[in-house]
Amino acid sequence: MVEHSEYDIIIVGAGPAGLCFARSLAESGLRLAIIEPQPREQLAQPAFDGREIALTHHSAHLMQAMGVWQLIPQDQIHMLRDAKVMDGEHDVKQFTIEHSEGKASQLGYLVANHLIRQAAFAATGSQQNLSFYTGLRSIAAETDGARAEVQLSDGQVLRGKLLVAADSRFSETRRAMGIGASMEDFGKTMLVCRMRHEGRHEHVAWEWFGRAQTLALLPLGEYESSVVLTLPHSQIQRLMDADESTFNAELSQRFEQRLGAMQLSSTRHAYPLVGVYPQKFTGNRFALVGDAAVGMHPVTAHGFNFGLLGQDLLSQSILDAHRRGLDISSDSLLSQYERRLWRATRPLYLATRTIIRLYTNDSPPARLARKAGLALGARISPFRRMLAAGLTQKGSSLSSTRPVTSALKALVSR
Numbered sequence: 001m002v003e004h005s006e007y008d009i010i011i012v013g014a015g016p017a018g019l020c021f022a023r024s025l026a027e028s029g030l031r032l033a034i035i036e037p038q039p040r041e042q043l044a045q046p047a048f049d050g051r052e053i054a055l056t057h058h059s060a061h062l063m064q065a066m067g068v069w070q071l072i073p074q075d076q077i078h079m080l081r082d083a084k085v086m087d088g089e090h091d092v093k094q095f096t097i098e099h100s101e102g103k104a105s106q107l108g109y110l111v112a113n114h115l116i117r118q119a120a121f122a123a124t125g126s127q128q129n130l131s132f133y134t135g136l137r138s139i140a141a142e143t144d145g146a147r148a149e150v151q152l153s154d155g156q157v158l159r160g161k162l163l164v165a166a167d168s169r170f171s172e173t174r175r176a177m178g179i180g181a182s183m184e185d186f187g188k189t190m191l192v193c194r195m196r197h198e199g200r201h202e203h204v205a206w207e208w209f210g211r212a213q214t215l216a217l218l219p220l221g222e223y224e225s226s227v228v229l230t231l232p233h234s235q236i237q238r239l240m241d242a243d244e245s246t247f248n249a250e251l252s253q254r255f256e257q258r259l260g261a262m263q264l265s266s267t268r269h270a271y272p273l274v275g276v277y278p279q280k281f282t283g284n285r286f287a288l289v290g291d292a293a294v295g296m297h298p299v300t301a302h303g304f305n306f307g308l309l310g311q312d313l314l315s316q317s318i319l320d321a322h323r324r325g326l327d328i329s330s331d332s333l334l335s336q337y338e339r340r341l342w343r344a345t346r347p348l349y350l351a352t353r354t355i356i357r358l359y360t361n362d363s364p365p366a367r368l369a370r371k372a373g374l375a376l377g378a379r380i381s382p383f384r385r386m387l388a389a390g391l392t393q394k395g396s397s398l399s400s401t402r403p404v405t406s407a408l409k410a411l412v413s414r
């Protein structure tokens, strides 16, 4: 027998974006369902996945408002004071984005992804208006003028007024709803892990574009950082399989011993790099949030920051409509969400793509353009101030990414 259950909103995917969206609607009185293939125990205790998420002040502010920030162990929230962009090897050109240029005591924060997931799940624990369907996938989805309907892998059918997909950048629900997406396979894989080192990082993040590699360093504890190395997949696979001492020696070398000897202090994780941007964010009684809406390349560290921003835009519009007794899935509400999210994310998505092309291309014109970009960053303090302000301001969600976007556009259009 097929069971049917009625809700106001059905959310597909209990990743950090889906959970935060559900949490933002905790006080609404709307009946919510969330579907997730992972079992409940895994949502409660997610495993370390290598990702350290750089969060802007605005994101931290949103997470505080939904009671998620308070559930992250405070000693696991690391300070991101300044950031350094470097180009070349040995004779390295660089500029620094300093927190003081954004008029805050630090640029942002670093928190491990599994701790964000854990806190977001814990925050929804006492939520009366939310039903979990765990250990189950959504296998079919459709909407019409009257309702949205989702079929689960055990045969149950859920019905609602609005369907929200938060089921990753490769969203099956987006495809089921007939929304295409442009996907850019960068042909590279990113290896992430934690390493201890002899030198101090001084809470400065590095983004280092070398000749045949991209390195990043994200400061955690005093002598520990998250290391991010981007290379073609076969080279990453060799490093994933390498024994620990070979790995340590090679990574210390790749960092030119700038922080002394480095030692692996966590498991290693690899992520193939694919950017995804859908043709649209909404359909009939349907909306995308999180990576399902904007699948960013991690280099500009904005994937989850955009996920938080998108869920906030959508949940605030829904709360407002519900308070006024209006339809929470109306075309006008969804179109407004679509317009706002597009304006907030599209420029940085395109600028990020251009940066990747520029910084992973070693042709003479690309090298010249890089030099010009770094010289611009190093000499022009309004440019650095714009970047810093974009990361540090807590203001409205729409304006919070504009300075970053304008600054990056300036960098890549030289």
Ligand SMILES: Cc1cc2nc3c(=O)[nH]c(=O)nc-3n(C[C@H](O)[C@H](O)[C@H](O)COP(=O)(O)OP(=O)(O)OC[C@H]3O[C@@H](n4cnc5c(N)ncnc54)[C@H](O)[C@@H]3O)c2cc1C
Pocket: 012, 013, 014, 015, 016, 017, 018, 035, 036, 037, 038, 051, 052, 053, 054, 055, 113, 136, 137, 138, 139, 166, 167, 168, 169, 172, 173, 190, 192, 271, 289, 290, 291, 292, 298, 301, 302, 303, 304, 305, 306, 307
């Ligand atoms: C190496 C790396 C570094 C990053 N660094 C940063 C950073 O510094 N700053 C930043 O802002 N972002 C960063 N990001 C991006 C950030 O990790 C993502 O934006 C964020 O995790 C996406 O969350 P999500 O909930 O949208 O998607 P996901 O975390 O992908 O979750 C999707 C959920 O949907 C579920 N699901 C899938 N299919 C179905 C289905 N059919 N039915 C039901 N459920 C389904 C999955 O099980 C999963 O739980 C980084 C990403 C990577 C890879």
